Amino acid sequence: MTVAFSIYIIFLAAGIIISAFMVTRLWAIRKTAGAYQLVWAIFCVTVWSFGYIFEIASESSFYKIAWMKVEYIGIPFISLAIFSFTLIYSGRGQWLTRTRLGLLAIIPTVTFLLAATNEFHHLLWSTIAMPSPLFGPVAVGHGAWYNVNVAYSYGLVLLATYFLISLAASGHNLYRSQAIIMITGMVIPWIGNFIYMVGLNPVPTLDWTPLAFTLTLVAFEIGFARFGLMDILPIAQSSAFNAMRDGIIVVDGRGRIVEINPSGQNIFQQRADQMIGKHVQEIFPEWTSWSSETATAFETSQEFVYGDAPAQRTFNLRNTPIMDRRGRITGHMAILTDITDQKFAQAQMRLQATALEAAENGIVITDDKGNIQWSNKAFTHLTGYAREEAIGKNPRILKSFKQPVEYYQDLWQTVLSGKVWRGELINRRKDGSDYYEEMTITPLVQANGAITNFIAIKQDITSRRMAEEQLRQAHEEALQANRMKTQLLASVSHDLRTPLGAIMGYSEMIQKEILGPVNPDQRNAASEILDSSNQLLAFVNNLIGQAQIETGKIILRPELFKPDELVDGVRSIVGFMVKKKGLEFRSEIAPELSGQIKGDSYWLKQVLLNLVNNALKFTESGSVTVRIFKPDGSHWSIQVEDTGIGIPPEAQKTVFEAFRQVEGRARGGSGLGLAIVSQLITLMDGKVQLESEVGKGSAFTVTLPLLGL
Amino acid sequence: MSETKNPIALIVEDDSKLAEIFTQAIKMAGYEIRLAANAQKAFDLLAVCAPAIILLDLHLPDGSGEKILTHIRQVDHLKNSIVILNTSDSIMADALREQSDFVLLKPVSFSQLRDLAVRLRPGG
Numbered sequence A: 001m002t003v004a005f006s007i008y009i010i011f012l013a014a015g016i017i018i019s020a021f022m023v024t025r026l027w028a029i030r031k032t033a034g035a036y037q038l039v040w041a042i043f044c045v046t047v048w049s050f051g052y053i054f055e056i057a058s059e060s061s062f063y064k065i066a067w068m069k070v071e072y073i074g075i076p077f078i079s080l081a082i083f084s085f086t087l088i089y090s091g092r093g094q095w096l097t098r099t100r101l102g103l104l105a106i107i108p109t110v111t112f113l114l115a116a117t118n119e120f121h122h123l124l125w126s127t128i129a130m131p132s133p134l135f136g137p138v139a140v141g142h143g144a145w146y147n148v149n150v151a152y153s154y155g156l157v158l159l160a161t162y163f164l165i166s167l168a169a170s171g172h173n174l175y176r177s178q179a180i181i182m183i184t185g186m187v188i189p190w191i192g193n194f195i196y197m198v199g200l201n202p203v204p205t206l207d208w209t210p211l212a213f214t215l216t217l218v219a220f221e222i223g224f225a226r227f228g229l230m231d232i233l234p235i236a237q238s239s240a241f242n243a244m245r246d247g248i249i250v251v252d253g254r255g256r257i258v259e260i261n262p263s264g265q266n267i268f269q270q271r272a273d274q275m276i277g278k279h280v281q282e283i284f285p286e287w288t289s290w291s292s293e294t295a296t297a298f299e300t301s302q303e304f305v306y307g308d309a310p311a312q313r314t315f316n317l318r319n320t321p322i323m324d325r326r327g328r329i330t331g332h333m334a335i336l337t338d339i340t341d342q343k344f345a346q347a348q349m350r351l352q353a354t355a356l357e358a359a360e361n362g363i364v365i366t367d368d369k370g371n372i373q374w375s376n377k378a379f380t381h382l383t384g385y386a387r388e389e390a391i392g393k394n395p396r397i398l399k400s401f402k403q404p405v406e407y408y409q410d411l412w413q414t415v416l417s418g419k420v421w422r423g424e425l426i427n428r429r430k431d432g433s434d435y436y437e438e439m440t441i442t443p444l445v446q447a448n449g450a451i452t453n454f455i456a457i458k459q460d461i462t463s464r465r466m467a468e469e470q471l472r473q474a475h476e477e478a479l480q481a482n483r484m485k486t487q488l489l490a491s492v493s494h495d496l497r498t499p500l501g502a503i504m505g506y507s508e509m510i511q512k513e514i515l516g517p518v519n520p521d522q523r524n525a526a527s528e529i530l531d532s533s534n535q536l537l538a539f540v541n542n543l544i545g546q547a548q549i550e551t552g553k554i555i556l557r558p559e560l561f562k563p564d565e566l567v568d569g570v571r572s573i574v575g576f577m578v579k580k581k582g583l584e585f586r587s588e589i590a591p592e593l594s595g596q597i598k599g600d601s602y603w604l605k606q607v608l609l610n611l612v613n614n615a616l617k618f619t620e621s622g623s624v625t626v627r628i629f630k631p632d633g634s635h636w637s638i639q640v641e642d643t644g645i646g647i648p649p650e651a652q653k654t655v656f657e658a659f660r661q662v663e664g665r666a667r668g669g670s671g672l673g674l675a676i677v678s679q680l681i682t683l684m685d686g687k688v689q690l691e692s693e694v695g696k697g698s699a700f701t702v703t704l705p706l707l708g709l
Numbered sequence B: 001m002s003e004t005k006n007p008i009a010l011i012v013e014d015d016s017k018l019a020e021i022f023t024q025a026i027k028m029a030g031y032e033i034r035l036a037a038n039a040q041k042a043f044d045l046l047a048v049c050a051p052a053i054i055l056l057d058l059h060l061p062d063g064s065g066e067k068i069l070t071h072i073r074q075v076d077h078l079k080n081s082i083v084i085l086n087t088s089d090s091i092m093a094d095a096l097r098e099q100s101d102f103v104l105l106k107p108v109s110f111s112q113l114r115d116l117a118v119r120l121r122p123g124g
Helices: A002-028 A035-057 A061-095 A098-104 A106-116 A144-170 A173-198 A209-226 A233-243 A262-268 A340-358 A377-383 A405-416 A462-511 A520-550 A563-581 A601-617 A672-683 B016-028 B039-048 B065-074 B090-096 B110-120
Strands: A125-129 A139-142 A247-252 A257-260 A300-306 A313-323 A329-338 A362-367 A372-375 A421-428 A434-445 A451-460 A559-561 A584-589 A597-599 A623-632 A635-642 A687-693 A697-705 B008-012 B032-036 B053-057 B082-087 B102-105
Touching (some): A002 A035, A002 A209, A035 A209, A061 A098, A061 A106, A061 A144, A106 A144, A144 A173, A173 A209, A247 A262, A362 A377, A405 A434, A462 A520, A462 B016, A520 A563, A520 A672, A563 A623, A601 A623, A601 A672, A601 A697, B016 B053, B016 B110, B039 B065, B053 B065, B065 B082, B090 B102, B102 B110
Parallel strands (some): B053 B082
Antiparallel strands (some): A125 A139, A247 A257, A247 A329, A300 A313, A313 A329, A362 A451, A434 A451, A635 A697
């Protein structure tokens, strides 16, 4: 027996040495989650082994009991340390809060305190029997609390074993072997315990447990340290699973949801506990590839839309079958990526690209050197160059060489300084024909000031330019025609006036007997010649007036004149006609206008002459009266009233239109007279009014502003 | 000898018929007439006499009457001459209105011209 005890002490000492070695190794990787818990476990077992050595070796019962109590610094906490380690190691570390650890530590702490004070209550050890001889372990009877401690320890170790097994079952290959090593270590105390329970223990009083736990911890340490790099995986996997922006749903072989991450919960707007255990089709009917019948062994992907507008989102679903080691599909995992924004951006880009391509204007995008990178259909239509031909080329292929070099230099200077250039170009198509284009070049300037691209928008303005050219030509021709008309009128005027001057001059000389005495018939003939000449002259003057008004060449020269001279001038022209028709020509000039007033006397005389000529033409008996008066403080009026045939109301509106005569009033004449009156008076800022009654006569009243002297 | 007492009137007119009518009218008003049918003749006459009135046609075969008008306005011994423009071109007449004393638009009535000449006769 003594030999067996001695050997066991050697084993325990070796265990302590190994533990010390393990602690040094673990110290290097102490930052790894679980390392402290493992060190704690090693410490507890070491304390136990250490105490046990002295319990066996001590030769006094006092010391033996004292060492037993020392052992209980470690024993009650071993299961808690191992439980904590496996909990963290299997990725459940977040469960182990300080409070929970504190609560779990109550039973071991009580155990420790009861061990220290056992002689007062015997709750832990009911009896203590010293070996004989004294070298050897103490045999104890189990008190009430002893069983509590055992149950507690078994429970925690059982849980730890479960954590490792579940880890090995679901984990990654590498991780699985790690877990298997640890499980192996975990099995040793169970075997030791089994032997102890069934009474196969070769030395019945000797407790193998500290040695068994040492071996367990060696296995843990090997698993932990050897696969050091992998040991954060479960935690990382768990964090990644929870933190992933993609939704992840795992279903088992029967389509029941077994796991869903927070993003997934977010997508379906349900909590995990509402979904887990339900059949996937209840929650997520869009996932059609969830079952192994429809799925292949490979990853597949599909798009689906979830939710109602406007919160509707589009997802990409990647379906990954989960297989066991023999390649059988045991479940499926769906990864749901929200591609709504991506799809929207893609659609926008497609839309923009379509718009650019379909635009009516030619669009060219070049690099910073001006080499074409892209062009649209309208560009091809405009220039004849297909996009494939244009790409890589410089837009100078379009040059027609019809514009000066400076024009292009200005263009480049503008765009290279980051400004927008607008202008017109004469360019040459691929087939050699020229066309006009309007172009806007916009440089794309980056935040650092560098220009990366130029965008040119071109519009074909050839037809517009040609239309403009035609319009310009037509305008030029019209101007030319107008100039010729003016010139013609000037020469007609000159060529008519000169012979008229001779006719009228000689007639007057005959009439006034300057060339010798004439008889009454001869004098009358001379007067008729003069009268006709005056009619002709009035017409010529009207024609010239009309032409000058039309070409805008008429110049009004307001100057002072006497109204009575104006009337006398007209009277002398029409005197012969008045006398011949047996009419009376009367004039009434208001006394306040007997002095001078301001106006263009030449054209005013033409106005009055036209009105009087018109009155004489349509009056067979009675009189023609000219009145000049002030209708109010700021105007003056010329009124010509006759006792002629009158103008019917429907015709009164048209009498002022050029070359028109009222039906039934055709009495010779151009119809120009009243039109000229109307236009001249409008130019003088005045107005013409007509009052007339058929059979009684007409009165034309011209009202003009009184001009300042 | 009585002719020398009369003021001189220069008539610049290329149309002989009009020239005859104007001559008759102004002579009746009591002037001694000098007649020029072209611009050259007008310049020659203006160099040797200072007419009281000058009836100036603007349309002459050897140039524009405008030149003669400018000349009259520049030469010192013609500063008292009254210029009556006689033209068929109303635009032209408008343009030269400021430089001339009277503007008559053709055709000019015999009695109108005679009356004007009477009115302008120095001392009349």
